[in-house]
Amino acid sequence: MSGPSDLARLTDTIDTVDELLLSDEVKMMDVGNGVMRPANAKVQADLSTQLSGAMIYATAAHGLAGTVSGGCFSVPSDDSGKYVTLYRSDSGIATKIDDYPSASTVAALKADDNAMRFGPLEIKHTDLPGIYVTTDEGEVLQTLSDPGAAPAANHSLPFEGGLLFHPTIAVPENGELSIHVNNMLAHRDRSASVVASIASMTTGATGEGQVLRLEAQRFGSSAVIHLRPADNPDGRISMALKVLKVPIQSPLKQVKVLLIGDSIVNRQGSMLLKAYLEKLGFTPTMIGTLRGSASPTNIEDFTGEPGEGREGWETGDFTADIIDRLRIVVPGAEAAYMAMGKSEKQRKNPFVRAATGADPLEIVRNGYVFDPAFYQARFGLETPDIVINALGTNDVRDRTAETIAGHVYANDILMYKQIHAAWPNARIVRSLPGTAFSSDRNALWTTHYTPMIRAMRRALADYANAKVYMAPTWALVSSEAGYPLPTSNPDIDGFLPGNFLNTIHPEGAGRHGLYEALATYVAAAALSLG
Structure with missing residues (x-):
């Protein structure tokens, strides 16, 4: 170094090295005579991309700081079943890509020519045709290769739609009464999914099954019905019954x-x-x-x-709420009505009369009134x-x-x-x-x-x-x-x-x-x- 020119070249060289090593900018640099070299930031970015997550950082924050956008990095996992979690840096946000299993997890997966084990699950070869689920002792629990009939509908909600019963029970004092559980359900075909029982509130009498039998002498004056889904031991519902014993x-x-x-x-x-x-x-x-x-x-x-x-009548036929079949017995035609044959007589309504201005509107249906007093008087009943x-x-x-x-x-x-x-x-x-x-x-x-x-x-x-x-x-x-x-x-x-x-x-x-x-x-x- 003999003069000012040499000192200038040295200064340029030092500046170039500083920029190559210390610059945060990812770029290629001219180091002289047209020779291009990558800055250290570019070298690290390229290395991070090429390693695709092999760079392991203590935290995701450290990984983001050391990885350019689009690059990947890994962070050790706190889960004993996992080794590291792979992230991608997306403009300063750590986006999770996947987890890598730990050595202990991999060790639990074993395989050879005859069997493969993953934790408690073992899949092994058998000389029997088909696929089976068995106990450790070889007892067949289910045949997967021959499932048989299509599985039944999901009846885990047998009480869907409500229950259809009334809590007052009338039974002869020396007799019994049968309650058919399927006819209490809105979905009668789900009764097999119900566990039903009946119990006295005053004696030791009980019963259970799809038909509950209540014997007057055994059950006393009060009882209770219990119902629950067969697959839910805690899903019980109950109805208290008043038992009317008829002497x-x-x-x-x-x-x-x-x-x-x-x-x-x-x-x-x-x-x-x-x-x-x-x-x-x-x-x-x-x-x-x-x-x-x-x-x-x-x-x-x-x-x-x-x-x-x-025959064929509904509630509204009697009250005149429905008039497509309405044929009244007009006043004065009572004797003719009583003399009719059965088929003709069945088509007539003996209960209704034409409404008058004195009738409250709430009892008038289509201009007629369902009037049992009128019915009784006109036929002498x-x-x-x-x-x-x-x-x-x-x-x-x-x-x-x-x-x-x-x-x-x-x-x-x-x-x-x-x-x-x-x-x-x-x-x-x-x-x-x-x-x-x-x-x-x-x-x-x-x-x-x-x-x-x-x-x-x-x-x-x-x-x-x-x-x-x-x-x-x-x-x-x-x-x-x-x-x-x-x-x-x-x-x-x-x-x-x-x-x-x-x-x-x-x-x-x-x-x-x-x-x-x-x-x-x-x-x-x-x-x-x-």
Whole structure:
């Protein structure tokens, strides 16, 4: 270094080295004579990109500080199952890319020619055909290669849609009553997913199963039903029951009964109800203008007991809320009506009259009034002690899922008010027949029967009169038996293939069971129990 020129070259060289090593700018530099070299910042950036995360930093903040945008870096993981977490620097933000397993995690995964183990799971070869899930001892728990039938629907919510029952139970003092659990559910096909039990509140009597049997002598005056999903031991719901024990009458007790209903009532209804009331020690007088059938099969028979069982009618047909079938008995035509044949007589409505200006608007329907007092006077009928409303099956047929509840509720309230306006001391029993267990009726049970039954219960609660009883007959009779047999030929084993011939109208045990259960509630009402 002999002069000023050499000192200048040295100064330039030092400046160039400083910039190469210390500059934060990622760039290529001319170091003289047209030779280009990367600055140290560029070297580090390129190295970080090339290593793709191999650069390990103590924290994500340190990684961001040492990595250019777009580059990757790694940070040791706090999870014992992981070694490091890989991040990408996105304009100063650490974006997680993936985790790398730790040595202990990798060690847990073992494989050879015969088996592979990952933690407690071992997959191994077998000489048996198929794929199996087994215990450590080789017991087959499930065959994955042959699953069989399609899995059943998810029934983890068997109570979806609500429950359909009433807490007052009437039972003969020396008899029993059966509660069919599937008919308490909005989705009847989910009953297999329910664990049901019944227990006395005053004795040691209990029972469980799909049919709960309550014996009057064993259960005392109060009981409770428990239901829970089969897959949920803690999901229990309960209903306390008041048990009305109906004593056999001695001496015999007179009772006058008006039974209002549809085709199910016409088909031996009044006759069977009378017979079961007689077994309870009553001497019933059945009231009505239309004799029902006494035949198990002939619906046109008219040798049964009086009542008002009209084939095809719904609640609104009686109240004139529905007028597409309305044909009134005009005043003065009573004798002609009584002389009619059964088919013609069934089409007439003996309860309604034309409205007058004196009638409150709340009881007028389409210009007519449902008037039991008018009905009694014009036909010279006795005053009933008990009036039964057994309607609803044809509301299912004619009303929509959206309108059936409001329709039935309004007609129930109107009938309660008008019956008591005519006969203040009458007891009213509201009941509803069930329907057979079949795919089409089960669908209607969910969409129509469920909102209708809930509307019936709401009307009972809103009317709030102790003289009105609810008989939950829909749940007291089997839906799996007591309906007409199919007409097919027997198979090789002697069985008749096919569903019930009629899934709406019970017969045999179904018909008898309906009126045996209803008779007990009628008797309880006649005795003012409850």
